[in-house]
Amino acid sequence: MLDWLKNIGKDYPEFWKNYVLQFETPTARKVALYLETTGINSVKDRIISIGAIAIENNQIRIENCLEIELNKADILEGKDLSYQEVQAIEALINFIGNATLVGHRIHYDIEIINEYLSKIQSGRLKNDLFDVEVMHSKIIDQNSKQFSLVELLSLYKIDSPHIATSANISFSIAMLFLKLKSRLKME
Amino acid sequence: MKNSIAESVANFLKDYKPFSFLSFEDLKSISKTIRVIHLEKNQKLFQINDTLHDVFYVMNSGVIHLSVISDAEETLLNKCYSGDVFGLRPFFAKNNYQMTAKTNEEAILYAIPIESFKPFVVQNTEVLHFLLESFAQNSNNSADKNNNKLISDSVQLSEFQNDFSFFQALTYNKKPLVVNYDQTIREVATLMADNLLDSVFVNNDNKLVGIVTDADFRGKVATGKQAIQSHIDKIMTHAVITVSENISLAEAQLVMLSHKVHHLCVTIDGTIYTDVKGVITQNDLVQAQANSPGVLIKEIKRSTNPSELKSTRNSLANIIQQAVTKNIPLQHIFNVSGEITLAIIRRAIEMSILELGSPPVPFAFLSIGSQGRKEQLLLTDHDNFLIFNDVDIQQVRGVKDYFNQLTKKVNEILEKVGFKHCEFGHNANNQNYSKSLTEWEKQYESWINTPGEFTNEHCSIFFDYEFVFGDQNLENSITETIFKAKNKALFFDYLGNDALKKPAPLNFFKKFNEEEDGQHKDKFNIKSKAINQLVDIARLLAIHHGLRGINNTFSRYKELAIKDTSNTEIYLNAADTFLLLSRYRTLEGLKNDNSGEYIDLEKISKSDKEKLKESLHVLKDLEEIVKDTFQLTQFS
Numbered sequence: 136m137l138d139w140l141k142n143i144g145k146d147y148p149e150f151w152k153n154y155v156l157q158f159e160t161p162t163a164r165k166v167a168l169y170l171e172t173t174g175i176n177s178v179k180d181r182i183i184s185i186g187a188i189a190i191e192n193n194q195i196r197i198e199n200c201l202e203i204e205l206n207k208a209d210i211l212e213g214k215d216l217s218y219q220e221v222q223a224i225e226a227l228i229n230f231i232g233n234a235t236l237v238g239h240r241i242h243y244d245i246e247i248i249n250e251y252l253s254k255i256q257s258g259r260l261k262n263d264l265f266d267v268e269v270m271h272s273k274i275i276d277q278n279s280k281q282f283s284l285v286e287l288l289s290l291y292k293i294d295s296p297h298i299a300t301s302a303n304i305s306f307s308i309a310m311l312f313l314k315l316k317s318r319l320k321m322e
Numbered sequence: 323m324k325n326s327i328a329e330s331v332a333n334f335l336k337d338y339k340p341f342s343f344l345s346f347e348d349l350k351s352i353s354k355t356i357r358v359i360h361l362e363k364n365q366k367l368f369q370i371n372d373t374l375h376d377v378f379y380v381m382n383s384g385v386i387h388l389s390v391i392s393d394a395e396e397t398l399l400n401k402c403y404s405g406d407v408f409g410l411r412p413f414f415a416k417n418n419y420q421m422t423a424k425t426n427e428e429a430i431l432y433a434i435p436i437e438s439f440k441p442f443v444v445q446n447t448e449v450l451h452f453l454l455e456s457f458a459q460n461s462n463n464s465a466d467k468n469n470n471k472l473i474s475d476s477v478q479l480s481e482f483q484n485d486f487s488f489f490q491a492l493t494y495n496k497k498p499l500v501v502n503y504d505q506t507i508r509e510v511a512t513l514m515a516d517n518l519l520d521s522v523f524v525n526n527d528n529k530l531v532g533i534v535t536d537a538d539f540r541g542k543v544a545t546g547k548q549a550i551q552s553h554i555d556k557i558m559t560h561a562v563i564t565v566s567e568n569i570s571l572a573e574a575q576l577v578m579l580s581h582k583v584h585h586l587c588v589t590i591d592g593t594i595y596t597d598v599k600g601v602i603t604q605n606d607l608v609q610a611q612a613n614s615p616g617v618l619i620k621e622i623k624r625s626t627n628p629s630e631l632k633s634t635r636n637s638l639a640n641i642i643q644q645a646v647t648k649n650i651p652l653q654h655i656f657n658v659s660g661e662i663t664l665a666i667i668r669r670a671i672e673m674s675i676l677e678l679g680s681p682p683v684p685f686a687f688l689s690i691g692s693q694g695r696k697e698q699l700l701l702t703d704h705d706n707f708l709i710f711n712d713v714d715i716q717q718v719r720g721v722k723d724y725f726n727q728l729t730k731k732v733n734e735i736l737e738k739v740g741f742k743h744c745e746f747g748h749n750a751n752n753q754n755y756s757k758s759l760t761e762w763e764k765q766y767e768s769w770i771n772t773p774g775e776f777t778n779e780h781c782s783i784f785f786d787y788e789f790v791f792g793d794q795n796l797e798n799s800i801t802e803t804i805f806k807a808k809n810k811a812l813f814f815d816y817l818g819n820d821a822l823k824k825p826a827p828l829n830f831f832k833k834f835n836e837e838e839d840g841q842h843k844d845k846f847n848i849k850s851k852a853i854n855q856l857v858d859i860a861r862l863l864a865i866h867h868g869l870r871g872i873n874n875t876f877s878r879y880k881e882l883a884i885k886d887t888s889n890t891e892i893y894l895n896a897a898d899t900f901l902l903l904s905r906y907r908t909l910e911g912l913k914n915d916n917s918g919e920y921i922d923l924e925k926i927s928k929s930d931k932e933k934l935k936e937s938l939h940v941l942k943d944l945e946e947i948v949k950d951t952f953q954l955t956q957f958s
Contacts, residue, residue: 188327194433195358200327291381293430297333298327306358310430313360317428 148269149256150225157233158261164234165190165265167309169301170244173211177246183211183228186301188309189234193316195309201230202302212243235262235263237312240282242266267308270315287311324852328353331432335380338405344442355438358382367409369422374412381406384429385915391423400913401426410453411441412436414653426914427948494538494588500525500600503532503555507543508947510534510554522583523598530594532558535585540611566592567599574602620877622665626673628738631666638662642699643912652877652901656732660696664689664790667732669705671791674731681728682721685710686789686796694786695857695873697904698888700911700918704741705783706733709762709796718758725756741837759796763803770807773816782817785861786873805868811953814866818952822859822945827851827938834923845920848907852938856900861942880898892943899937906934 147155168187174180183203188241189199203223210220227248238244240262249259271287272278288307291314296303332349335341341349342638359376361367361384368375370390379419384729386402402408411419413436443450499522501510524532534557542548542557564587565577577586584604590596618641621634638659645655671687691705692698708729713721757765769784785804789797807813827846829835834846860878867885879897883890906926911918923931 186326193360197327197331197356197358198354200325202325202327212745292616294383296330298330299325302326303330306588310358310360313358313430314428317362 147257148225148255150228151252153174153262154228155258160233162235163191165237165312166231166234167195167237167305167312168231168241168244169238169305169308170247171301172244172301174175175243177243180247182223182251183207183210183248184301185223186303186305187227187230188302190237190309190312192303195313198307200302201226202300202303202306203227204220220251220319221255224248224255228252230256231262233262235265236260237254237265237267237308239267239287239308253272253297265312267311267315270312270319274315274318284308290317325350325709327356330411334382335432336379338407338934340407340449340456343446343448344347352434352438352442355402355435357433359431359433361386361431362704363425363428365425367423367425369424370420375433375436375577376412376437377406377409378412378439379409379423380432380434381408382432383514384422384431385426386429386431386785387426388421388423395957397909398612398913407453407456407678413440413453428829436724469567470853481749494600494602494606495519496588496600498523498587498598502526503552503558506551507539507548507554507557508550511539512542520582521601521603522554523562523587524554525554530564530587530589530598531555532560533562533585533587534558534804537584545871552851562587562594564589564592564594564915565602566590569602571607575607578604585687600809617666620660620661622669625669628735629672630671631669631735631739635666639912641854642796642908646699646905646908646912652813652905655699656696656874656876656904659699660693663693663698664788667693667704667790668734670732670735670739671673671728673735674728677731678724678728682717682724683709683711683713684796685725685796686792687732688787688797689790690787691783694788695875696858697875699904699908700916702742702917704736707757707762707784709759709800710797711793712758712760724758732930746907751818759799766800766803767807770804770810771815773813782820782858782861785865801870804865805870810865814862814952817858817865818864818948821855821862821948824855824858825851827941828935832854832935836923837920842920844922844924846908846923847919848903848921849917849919852941853900853903853907856903856944857895860896863951864947889943889947892940892947895937895940896944899940902934902937 142241156173162216164185166189169185170182171186172180172182173318184204185201187201189196191199205223205228207266215260227308234316236245245260245264252259267287269283271290284304284307285295288311291311293307293310294308328350331353332346335349335353336344336346341352341726344352359367359379363846367379367386381402381404383404386397386399386408388402388408389398392855400408402423404753409419412456453498499513499519501513501515501522501524503524503526510522514520519531521535523530524534526914532555534554538557538559543550548556562585563577563581563585566576567588567590569586569588574586578584586602587594587598588600588602589598618634618637622631624689625631642655642785643661649782667687667689675681687706687708688694689704690704693704693706698704706729708725710721766784784868787797823831825835827835832942836844857875860875860882863882863886864878865873867882869878869881869885872881876897879893879900883893883897907918908923909918910921924935
């Protein structure tokens with residue numbers, strides 16, 4: 136709420152300024168996002184790899200995707216952010232822009248990204264979010280049950296990727312999202 | 323940058339033509355430009371006269387139907403499944419799409435931009451050939467379809483103008499020989515021999531005046547009546563029979579018969595005053611009939627491996643599809659399909675025996691269930707059992723062993739042909755269903771005498787059997803056993819109860835009882851809620867009235883109408899209803915390549931729905947008959 140107050144007087148990095156600027160124009164672009172992390176604790180857990188792919192006009196654009204794998208050993212050793220991590224986050228922010236993010240239990244991912252962002256003197260993500268698990272709960276009209284990503288994929292008859300890289304998983308999420316979207320008759 | 327998504331997509335594509343011709347690196351670079359599209363059920367991707375997309379499509383999952391509309395009727399051209407390539411028109415033509423692509427199931431497609439694929443087409447001739455072939459493919463020959471998986475993309479609408487549509491349009495020689503009337507017989511004969519043709523048209527001043535065939539040479543030249551130097555018009559036959567283009571098989575046949583000729587001349591408008599377009603010979607008619615049931619049975623008898631059987635089964639599916647849509651009486655289709663399926667099973671047994679050596683004792687192989695009743699149109703499951711002659715106790719083991727192997731082989735082959743495995747294990751493969759005659763007689767007796775102890779509730783289908791192969795005496799013995807059993811009251815009561823327990827098709831408010839949940843939500847299960855009960859009651863009453871050798875539901879009701887005169891009306895109604903329901907089921911099954919059990923009522927027109935509802939009332943009447951005839955209290 137009072138984000139803007141905290142941010143007064145702060146000097147943001149260049150990429151962040153660009154990012155914020157994009158929100159002045161609305162967009163229909165969506166990005167399916169998957170982060171491979173060491174855990175779900177946003178304070179101490181770290182990102183190992185990032186996969187993201189764009190969805191435009193109900194079509195998944197394979198040419199428009201992001202795939203970053205970080206060196207796991209380095210990350211687990213060093214306490215501070217390494218250069219490659221800073222680069223990765225920058226690339227991710229540049230890639231997603233003002234798109235609506237789609238993911239499975241995406242709020243964890245957002246938390247972790249925000250944590251990274253605060254370490255490099257930037258604000259919090261402003262993107263709209265879609266969570267495939269929530270969308271599915273809406274379809275079956277049931278909130279009590281939890282669904283893992285694998286369960287959801289098999290429920291909607293999407294083949295789980297042969298090689299489970301983050302990018303491949305984000306691709307599966309994108310397909311799942313399209314199917315869910317048509318069931319929910321979303322525009 | 324690494325791109326594992328493109329790699330996964332390339333991995334998918336590499337298994338399918340034409341992508342299999344390309345290197346993995348190439349595929350990866352193509353994959354990078356692909357867009358992935360998701361379509362809901364019954365959504366149109368493109369339709370006739372839509373402007374061309376800048377992409378072509380590869381199916382990832384789901385089913386897409388390609389169809390054209392002619393005479394306000396939608397004709398299905400092709401079904402695309404995973405890995406099929408379609409929508410190639412933008413590669414080769416500039417005009418708009420000539421067909422409609424509509425999903426039949428939720429589908430995911432890869433859209434490959436023409437721009438990114440074109441360089442590979444130019445570089446790689448194999449790819450080009452495949453695409454061209456795919457684009458031009460118009461064959462209705464199922465064997466070809468199996469081998470190549472080509473999806474036709476070019477359709478000439480003119481072929482659909484007459485009702486016979488292209489299924490039975492004739493292919494004939496479109497480049498007939500035409501000679502002038504003043505050429506010598508010798509010249510003409512040489513020309514015919516060079517072109518390997520048996521007929522030639524004779525022109526005078528660009529006007530068609532006659533035809534010369536092999537028969538003319540035989541009758542008028544070889545006999546010495548004409549010298550080979552004389553002009554050809556001396557031996558030609560006058561009054562050429564002409565027909566118009568796009569003539570159907572049936573018409574051509576009629577014209578030939580009524581004029582007693584073997585050759586027809588095809589001209590633009592069917593008169594002799596327009597240009598000659600081709601010649602139809604009797605041979606063409608024979609070839610066009612290659613899909614006829616008789617030819618199929620011959621093919622089955624000649625086939626040597628399961629895949630050949632499979633392709634004939636596919637042709638049968640084509641025949642059935644045509645027949646059903648053309649309103650040929652379903653009973654007739656049942657018979658034809660039953661005979662062909664019978665031939666396939668026989669051939670499967672023969673193949674297995676060839677492999678295993680001749681059987682040690684006589685045996686009989688029987689089909690049960692839907693094939694036993696000759697009511698199998700779709701590739702549903704196939705149930706069967708095997709009876710072998712009683713043998714000495716010492717030999718039993720070896721004999722059993724042989725028949726177990728035999729039945730295993732047979733069922734393997736049938737599965738390859740496409741018959742599903744029975745979900746209840748009702749086939750001879752199951753050791754319980756491959757037994758000696760005495761054992762079977764005992765089994766039937768126990769079913770009849772102590773019906774309450776049925777462990778297997780589906781045993782009733784064992785009372786619809788059809789002899790397939792082996793020694794028919796064994797089948798007769800079983801029939802005897804059934805009809806000789808003394809006290810069948812208990813058995814009837816049990817069956818009656820069983821039949822009445824089936825779920826009702828209509829609910830209290832005279833609405834269809836649709837599925838409430840599961841993947842077939844809101845559809846009407848026509849098999850379990852209507853057909854099963856009709857079949858069960860027919861069987862029960864048939865056994866009760868001692869009808870022998872009639873295993874067919876339709877004929878059973880017809881026969882019952884004669885035997886039990888007080889209820890004639892109801893039985894005749896039931897027979898019609900059965901055909902109607904089967905028809906709906908078959909249409910649904912052909913459309914979706916499944917067993918057609920679930921009918922989407924929303925797709926049926928209102929008048930059809932009413933008709934269906936009306937006909938279902940007969941079930942209530944039948945139930946009343948069953949209630950009156952048997953005492954059902956014992957089991958309820």
